[in-house]
Amino acid sequence: MSTDPPLLLALDLTGTFAFGLNGALTAVRAARLDVVGVVSLGMITALGGGVIRDVLIGAIPPATFVDWRYFALAAGGGLIAFIFSRRLDRLDMPITVMDAVGLSTFAVIGASKALAAGLDVAPALLLGVVTAVGGGTIRDALVLQIPTVLRSDLYAIPALVAAGITVLTLETGSYGLPSALGAVAACFIIRMLGVRYKLQAPRPPGKRSVAGPPDDDAAPGPDSGRG
Amino acid sequence: MSTDPPLLLALDLTGTFAFGLNGALTAVRAARLDVVGVVSLGMITALGGGVIRDVLIGAIPPATFVDWRYFALAAGGGLIAFIFSRRLDRLDMPITVMDAVGLSTFAVIGASKALAAGLDVAPALLLGVVTAVGGGTIRDALVLQIPTVLRSDLYAIPALVAAGITVLTLETGSYGLPSALGAVAACFIIRMLGVRYKLQAPRPPGKRSVAGPPDDDAAPGPDSGRG
Amino acid sequence: MSTDPPLLLALDLTGTFAFGLNGALTAVRAARLDVVGVVSLGMITALGGGVIRDVLIGAIPPATFVDWRYFALAAGGGLIAFIFSRRLDRLDMPITVMDAVGLSTFAVIGASKALAAGLDVAPALLLGVVTAVGGGTIRDALVLQIPTVLRSDLYAIPALVAAGITVLTLETGSYGLPSALGAVAACFIIRMLGVRYKLQAPRPPGKRSVAGPPDDDAAPGPDSGRG
Numbered sequence: 001m002s003t004d005p006p007l008l009l010a011l012d013l014t015g016t017f018a019f020g021l022n023g024a025l026t027a028v029r030a031a032r033l034d035v036v037g038v039v040s041l042g043m044i045t046a047l048g049g050g051v052i053r054d055v056l057i058g059a060i061p062p063a064t065f066v067d068w069r070y071f072a073l074a075a076g077g078g079l080i081a082f083i084f085s086r087r088l089d090r091l092d093m094p095i096t097v098m099d100a101v102g103l104s105t106f107a108v109i110g111a112s113k114a115l116a117a118g119l120d121v122a123p124a125l126l127l128g129v130v131t132a133v134g135g136g137t138i139r140d141a142l143v144l145q146i147p148t149v150l151r152s153d154l155y156a157i158p159a160l161v162a163a164g165i166t167v168l169t170l171e172t173g174s175y176g177l178p179s180a181l182g183a184v185a186a187c188f189i190i191r192m193l194g195v196r197y198k199l200q201a202p203r204p205p206g207k208r209s210v211a212g213p214p215d216d217d218a219a220p221g222p223d224s225g226r227g
Numbered sequence: 228m229s230t231d232p233p234l235l236l237a238l239d240l241t242g243t244f245a246f247g248l249n250g251a252l253t254a255v256r257a258a259r260l261d262v263v264g265v266v267s268l269g270m271i272t273a274l275g276g277g278v279i280r281d282v283l284i285g286a287i288p289p290a291t292f293v294d295w296r297y298f299a300l301a302a303g304g305g306l307i308a309f310i311f312s313r314r315l316d317r318l319d320m321p322i323t324v325m326d327a328v329g330l331s332t333f334a335v336i337g338a339s340k341a342l343a344a345g346l347d348v349a350p351a352l353l354l355g356v357v358t359a360v361g362g363g364t365i366r367d368a369l370v371l372q373i374p375t376v377l378r379s380d381l382y383a384i385p386a387l388v389a390a391g392i393t394v395l396t397l398e399t400g401s402y403g404l405p406s407a408l409g410a411v412a413a414c415f416i417i418r419m420l421g422v423r424y425k426l427q428a429p430r431p432p433g434k435r436s437v438a439g440p441p442d443d444d445a446a447p448g449p450d451s452g453r454g
Numbered sequence: 455m456s457t458d459p460p461l462l463l464a465l466d467l468t469g470t471f472a473f474g475l476n477g478a479l480t481a482v483r484a485a486r487l488d489v490v491g492v493v494s495l496g497m498i499t500a501l502g503g504g505v506i507r508d509v510l511i512g513a514i515p516p517a518t519f520v521d522w523r524y525f526a527l528a529a530g531g532g533l534i535a536f537i538f539s540r541r542l543d544r545l546d547m548p549i550t551v552m553d554a555v556g557l558s559t560f561a562v563i564g565a566s567k568a569l570a571a572g573l574d575v576a577p578a579l580l581l582g583v584v585t586a587v588g589g590g591t592i593r594d595a596l597v598l599q600i601p602t603v604l605r606s607d608l609y610a611i612p613a614l615v616a617a618g619i620t621v622l623t624l625e626t627g628s629y630g631l632p633s634a635l636g637a638v639a640a641c642f643i644i645r646m647l648g649v650r651y652k653l654q655a656p657r658p659p660g661k662r663s664v665a666g667p668p669d670d671d672a673a674p675g676p677d678s679g680r681g
Contacts (some may be wrong), residue, residue, distance in 0.1 A: 027604075034655035036611060037604030051510070056278070058287035060512035065577040072576075085658045122299075123292040141368055141595055142604065150254075150264030150369065157263065201261035204312045283505070285514035349526075350519040368595055377481075377491030377596065384490060428488035431539045 005177045011184060012109055015102025016070050019046035020077025021088070022099045023139050028085045030143040035082050041139045042078020046070070046102075048135030053110050053127045057117035096195055103155070104162050104187035106132040108180050111163035115170050128163025129156055154194030157201060162187035232404045238411060239336055242329025243297050246273035247304025248315070249326045250366050255312045257370040262309050268366045269305020273297070273329075275362030280337050280354045284344035323422055330382070331389050331414035334359040335407050338390035342397050355390025356383055381421030384428060389414035459631045465638060466563055469556025470524050473500035474531025475542070476553045477593050482539045484597040489536050495593045496532020500524070500556075502589030507564050507581045511571035550649055557609070558616050558641035560586040562634050565617035569624050582617025583610055608648030611655060616641035 023045020024038045033041070047064045054062035064070035081088060088095065110131025114124035133149045133156055140147040149155045165183035169175040193199065250272020251265045260268070274291045281289035291297035308315060315322065337358025341351035360376045360383055367374040376382045392410035396402040420426065477499020478492045487495070501518045508516035518524035535542060542549065564585025568578035587603045587610055594601040603609045619637035623629040647653065 028658050031600050031605065032657070033600075033605045034657050036609075036655050037601075038658060040604060040610070055282055055509055056288060056292070061510060061571070061573055061577065065510070065573060065580075068574060068576060071580075082658055117288070119288055119292060120295060122295060123288065126298075137369070142591070142601055144371060144598060144600055146258050146260075146371055147264075147369055150267060151258065151260045155263075156267070201263050203259070203261050204255050204265060204309055282509055283515060283519070344515070346515055346519060347522060349522060350515065353519075353525075364596070371598060373485050373487075373598055374491075374596055377494060378485065378487045382490075383494070428490050430486070430488050431482050431492060431536055 005180075007177065008105065008109070008180055008184075011101055011105040013069060013073055014098060015105045016046045016064075017073040017077045018095065018098030018102045019106075019135060020074040021081050022077075022095050023136060024078040024081030025085060025088055025095070026136075027139060027143055028081060030140075030145055033143075038082040038085075039075060039078035041142065042081055043071075043074045044142070045135040045139045046074035046077060048138045049106060049110070049131040049133060050135075052134045053113065053131045056127060056130075057114055057119065059113070059117065097192070100188050100191040100195075101184075103132050103159055103191055104184040107159040107162035107187055108166045108183045111166040112170060112175070112180070115167060121167055121171065124167050125160065125163045128166065129159045132156075132159040132162075152200060154190060154199045154201060158187040158190035158194065161190060232407075234404065235332065235336070235407055235411075238328055238332040240296060240300055241325060242332045243273045243291075244300040244304045245322065245325030245329045246333075246362060247301035248308050249304075249322050250363060251305040251308030252312060252315055252322070253363075254366060254370055255308060257367075257372055260370075265309040265312075266302060266305035268369065269308055270298075270301045271369070272362040272366045273301035273304060275365045276333060276337070276358040276360060277362075279361045280340065280358045283354060283357075284341055284346065286340070286344065324419070327385075327415050327418040327422075328411075330359045330386055330418060331411040334386040334389035334414055335393045335410045338393040339397060339402070339407070342394060348394055348398065351394050352387065352390045355393065356386045359383075359386040359389075379427060381417060381426045381428060385414040385417035385421065388417060459634075461631065462559065462563070462634055462638075465555055465559040467523060467527055468552060469559045470500045470518075471527040471531045472549065472552030472556045473560075473589060474528035475535050476531075476549050477590060478532040478535030479539060479542055479549070480590075481593060481597055482535060484594075484599055487597075492536040492539075493529060493532035495596065496535055497525075497528045498596070499589040499593045500528035500531060502592045503560060503564070503585040503587060504589075506588045507567065507585045510581060510584075511568055511573065513567070513571065551646070554642050554645040554649075555638075557586050557613055557645060558638040561613040561616035561641055562620045562637045565620040566624060566629070566634070569621060575621055575625065578621050579614065579617045582620065583613045586610075586613035586616075606654060608645060608653050608655060612641040612644035612648065615644060 020042040024042030026045075027033055027041035028038055031037075047062075047070060050064050050070075051062045054060065054064075064074075107128045111124050111128030113131075114127035115121075119127065133147075137147040137149055140149075162183040165179065165186060166175065169179040169183070247269040251269030253272075254260055254268035255265055258264075274289075274297060277291050277297075278289045281287065281291075291301075334355045338351050338355030340358075341354035342348075346354065360374075364374040364376055367376075389410040392413060393402065393407065396406040396410070474496040478496030480499075481487055481495035482492055485491075501516075501524060504518050504524075505516045508514065508518075518528075561582045565578050565582030567585075568581035569575075573581065587601075591601040591603055594603075616637040619640060620629065620634065623633040623637070
């Protein structure tokens with residue numbers, strides 16, 4: 001959206017770069033890939049959610065195909081991850097912070113675009129979350145990981161909160177830069193609290209009795225096995 | 228389609244609920260997921276096939292995004308599966324029956340929408356089947372199962388029969404509620420016969436000589452391993 | 455594109471058949487599938503990339519849904535692979551050659567369609583590559599393989615070269631049958647050299663020190679395990 005306020009645009013571009021970087025790093029850790037694979041998965045992580053949203057609201061070609069900056073930042077993040085993958089392993093926290101910025105901004109922009117396209121409240125919430133987590137989900141499926149968003153960490157829930165605040169303020173006519181940044185901040189804080197205190201969404205009752213490797217839940221990072 | 232006869236609409240809504248329930252149950256069994264994962268996979272199973280169809284015929288936003296009942300039933304099915312997953316294990320047959328209702332209705336509605344959008348016979352058949360099995364295929368890929376529809380059970384074939392009857396009656400001008408229900412019934416009966424007698428579609432010749440675990444074929448339900 | 459010169463159309467149809475055949479063969483080797491699975495995966499391999507491209511440029515319904523020849527050749531290739539899977543194992547080289555024809559032609563046609571739809575240079579390059587490799591990527595994900603294109607062989611890079619030549623000649627007004635065939639030839643030659651000399655795209659630095667099975671890289675064909 002060229003009419004986005006500069007601050008929101010800056011957050012969106014930051015998030016795109018962070019998703020490209022983090023997505024590619026996750027891919028490097030999860031599977032033996034070449035440069036094509038690493039950069040592709042970085043781009044898929046950064047651009048995938050927005051592309052799905054744009055296809056579903058009929059905004060064709062997708063916004064990230066029209067504005068070259070998204071492309072460049074996503075590919076650049078992936079390339080940096082490829083070259084510096086070993087050194088970046090030490091920068092876990094800054095990357096997690098930047099990734100949380102992306103998660104928050106993508107959810108807000110996704111929900112607001114969906115409402116602007118005439119969708120109802122529930123689909124707008126869904127598309128906010130899909131914008132934020134869709135790319136990472138495709139990446140995980142391609143490297144044979146069960147998508148992290150489906151099984152651990154607070155990742156989709158903060159995105160849902162951000163989308164909810166966005167939809168609520170848009171529907172009540174109080175949406176603007178302050179409320180958008182408030183939604184971004186709420187998502188960001190919940191996400192970082194989740195990382196800090198290893199919060200988990202509830203699991204199906206009784207699954208604890210299933211004999212499974214106990215480290216399956218405890219591992220904070222992506223599995224390193226190929227499944 | 229708001230012009231669907233009430234009976235077909237009722238079957239379609241029943242199928243959406245059943246797909247949400249069954250899709251989420253399959254996901255619970257296949258992988259360790261949290262509530263976000265279980266409900267998401269239920270919704271993907273219930274709504275995924277129709278969304279793919281609508282994207283491919285240009286019906287944007289997808290029908291299930293416009294009518295809140297589909298959303299609510301898909302999410303409700305997923306939530307019920309999350310809460311009662313242990314108890315629902317005993318209700319295998321009623322769930323299989325409801326799932327077969329969904330398979331049948333989705334195939335008929337998918338094929339008829341594709342023809343109405345101006346597609347040719349062959350793509351309309353394909354989209355009938357995709358409507359019926361697409362959501363479950365995405366779910367299986369996300370929980371790292373080779374999609375059941377690709378490897379066992381009569382699942383796609385009854386859907387193809389239902390789509391075929393629909394296309395045939397539409398092309399000959401004899402489509403109506405009776406023929407639609409006939410197509411639904413044909414698919415439902417073939418599917419239930421397949422479940423009852425464990426019918427399988429043919430496999431590639433000579434694969435039997437490949438040394439493989441014999442239980443790979445025999446298992447009627449989804450694999451419980453993570454791949 | 456009905457305005458394609460006959461030679462390019464012939465190459466495109468050849469490629470569709472080869473992708474259907476080769477995609478289905480890869481699926482047969484990778485997993486225990488029935489006839490529905492094998493033919494479906496052949497069709498997904500042959501038609502998937504073009505369908506994604508058409509969705510993203512707004513060419514709905516997708517070109518392959520409108521021209522029955524693509525459908526018939528993709529399904530025919532899959533069916534032949536199902537019936538003759540054992541005998542076709544001996545025809546590795548002819549199938550690889552035909553597959554390279556498909557890769558080359560799909561990349562050229564994909565990039566030219568994307569530019570014709572008004573996309574910028576970078577997205578047009580991307581969609582050229584996606585047209586060429588998208589179907590195989592979906593197939594691999596469904597049979598639980600990490601997509602070959604992401605981890606080994608020169609496969610995406612020759613497609614990128616073909617898309618690059620196409621975009622360059624279109625932007626400079628020198629596109630025509632000779633330059634299109636030149637782009638096809640360049641991609642084809644690089645791909646076949648890659649097959650002959652087992653060329654690999656670079657891998658992330660330092661991954662060699664990771665203890666992994668050495669045959670993981672050496673295996674030229676698709677993995678036979680289920681992951």
